[in-house]
Amino acid sequence: MANSHNRDTDVSTRTLVESMIRDDATIDAGELYDVANALGMTDQQVRLCIKRLTTEGRFTQEGRGRRAVLRATGLTRSSIEPDLEFVRFMYAQDRGQAAWDGVWHLAAFGVPESARQARDAMRDAILRHGGAPIQGGLYVSANAWEDRIQSIAAQLEVTDHIVTLTTADLTIGGIAQPRELAEHLWPLGRIADGHRRLLAAAEGFLPALRTASRTDVLTIAVGLAAEFTRAVEPDPLLPPQLLPQPWVGTAARAAVAACWAELLKSEPEQPIRLFRWYADVINEIAKPVGAHS
Incomplete structure (x- = not known):
């Protein structure tokens, strides 16, 4: 049976709930509890998670216990795909089918302290998109990311503080060979x-x-x-x-x-x-x- 493998899988209760949303934006609570049990979770864990998610406005609940139906709100549907x-x-x-052209893509930003929250969010987004830090405020990727970086900067209203550039000639600390650079970064x-x-x-x-x-x-x-x-x-x-x-x-x-x-x-x-x-x-x-x- 699958269960011997499933219990070795580290799934949070919140991830489980969000993963069980059906195409009509509902969750069958009975099915949710069955899967949770197969993953080694208790009913109490699931109940507490459902309570937190409904309090946060991410789900509504109709009915009780295993007969309940949870419905994902627009906030949840837009954030988990x-x-x-x-x-x-x-x-x-x-x-x-996506050969590398030897070009490195760099992004630099110097968001002022007065916009600290946006600065931190920009940095987190760059790291999430595979950027590696070279030095303060300067990051590199092997893949084209300019459109995404500019889009994130626009959302955070820090476009004036973002610089993007490309180079085929990158040397860091004396390292210039591309594979060695990747290992270093x-x-x-x-x-x-x-x-x-x-x-x-x-x-x-x-x-x-x-x-x-x-x-x-x-x-x-x-x-x-x-x-x-x-x-x-x-x-x-x-x-x-x-x-x-x-x-x-x-x-x-x-x-x-x-x-x-x-x-x-x-x-x-x-x-x-x-x-x-x-x-x-x-x-x-x-x-x-x-x-x-």
Whole structure:
């Protein structure tokens, strides 16, 4: 059964609740409690989490206990959808469809102390998009990110304090060779460890899916999405030319795609949104390289 693997998956109660939202923005509380139990959570944990989320205005609740129906508010629906453009780019890189042109992309900002909150938010956004700090207020990425950086700066109203530039000639502390620069700038060992964990989880889930019950299918979907997010969030998605080869992230993502392909075969009548979010991406991956839409 799937449960032996599911209990090894570190999923927060809040992540579980948000992952169980169906296409009609509702959650079947009975199903939620079943999946929570399969993940080793108690009913009390789930009840307390639901109470917090309703207090925060993220859900409304109709009914009580396992017969209740939770409904996600607009605030929740707009804030939890994964960045599927990011996921598509990730798999395109793995398939050799996003070759690196040797250009480094830099962003610098000097937001004044009077706008400290916006400054901190800008820094966090740059790091979240894979930027590595070079020195105070200066960050680098191997991927084109100018549009996103400018969009975030506009949202935070700090556009006047942002500079973006590109170079094919980057030297830091005497290091100029691109792969050595990548090793110097990003914690590749820690990132690889996260992908090894993801690979082990996906390899454990795949055989379990073939005989999984409905609850097990949902539990695996939630666990797999959580492990995937945990592994890829700190990953700057460096091009293969900058990574040790073979790169474990490529193998881990291939194993995840195999699991999602299997999950989609048993898609429930009222699927949770996770199925829809990843279905299009997985279907794209399944196409032969060079195939047109």
